[in-house]
Amino acid sequence: MRCKFYTLKGVQSKLKFLLHDWISAFQQWMKALIHIIMPQYCVICNGLLSPDELGLCTSCLENLPYTNLCGIKGNWFERYCWGQIPVVRASAYLKYLPATDSRIPFVELKYNNRPDIARLLGTMMAKELIDTDFFSTIDYIVPIPLSKERKNQRGYNQSLEIALGISDVTHIPIREDLVVRKISNETQTHLTSEQRRENVKGIFEYIGHDVVDSPHILLVDDIFTTGSTLFSCAKSFENIQNIHFSILVLGVSRQYPYFDTLDNHVDEDALLPLN
Numbered sequence: 001m002r003c004k005f006y007t008l009k010g011v012q013s014k015l016k017f018l019l020h021d022w023i024s025a026f027q028q029w030m031k032a033l034i035h036i037i038m039p040q041y042c043v044i045c046n047g048l049l050s051p052d053e054l055g056l057c058t059s060c061l062e063n064l065p066y067t068n069l070c071g072i073k074g075n076w077f078e079r080y081c082w083g084q085i086p087v088v089r090a091s092a093y094l095k096y097l098p099a100t101d102s103r104i105p106f107v108e109l110k111y112n113n114r115p116d117i118a119r120l121l122g123t124m125m126a127k128e129l130i131d132t133d134f135f136s137t138i139d140y141i142v143p144i145p146l147s148k149e150r151k152n153q154r155g156y157n158q159s160l161e162i163a164l165g166i167s168d169v170t171h172i173p174i175r176e177d178l179v180v181r182k183i184s185n186e187t188q189t190h191l192t193s194e195q196r197r198e199n200v201k202g203i204f205e206y207i208g209h210d211v212v213d214s215p216h217i218l219l220v221d222d223i224f225t226t227g228s229t230l231f232s233c234a235k236s237f238e239n240i241q242n243i244h245f246s247i248l249v250l251g252v253s254r255q256y257p258y259f260d261t262l263d264n265h266v267d268e269d270a271l272l273p274l275n
């Protein structure tokens, strides 16, 4: 009887493995079929993607302008944020270079209905940091909100999609219910940094009720130019005791003297941003 029981268990285990193999083969087959029926193309080079590639081909992904900051403590981006808000850690994944093809993923995820690109890059950004201590004390992820009008117009918030990619890897909860954007003024392209600061003052409102003292919040945004929007959002949390922030952005724009340095240890004098 005992022997029979083990035999039955063995058969069940074998069937489980076989079922797993069949499901996996079926999924691969479906992926290949979908690829034939609805071929996908790279958003940068327009080349045909393989069934295992999403959004961008391997070659274009390899050639993106990575900052290589990798969440290193005291990196130049983090140091720029010091003194603006209470920052624990900060990192940026890519350099935003408007005159090159590498800007295309940013345009697609923001203006061309490609939230999948935002989520993919959010996932990649988090995978780069998951083996460091960057995420170790973070309580919540807060994507920089869009106004209701802009979100309705676009259909999604690209910062939320990036945050979803980060949460897929880290399993840190996303809180969309803590802060709202009261005023729609997302386009600040032609403003100086002083005008940007004025333009975003008081546009966010903290609406949370259940955040206890001393939270550590990860703010997530797509592109960091002067940081005025992100810092304004952080300041809406000012009534929470002993709050701390970390910052993770997909792209940082080229306006800092240390933007092109491969060495994160830069002179103190170089830490002042150019306007």
Ligand SMILES: [Zn+2]
Binding pocket: 042, 043, 044, 045, 046, 047, 056, 057, 058, 059, 060, 061
């Ligand atoms: Zn490509």
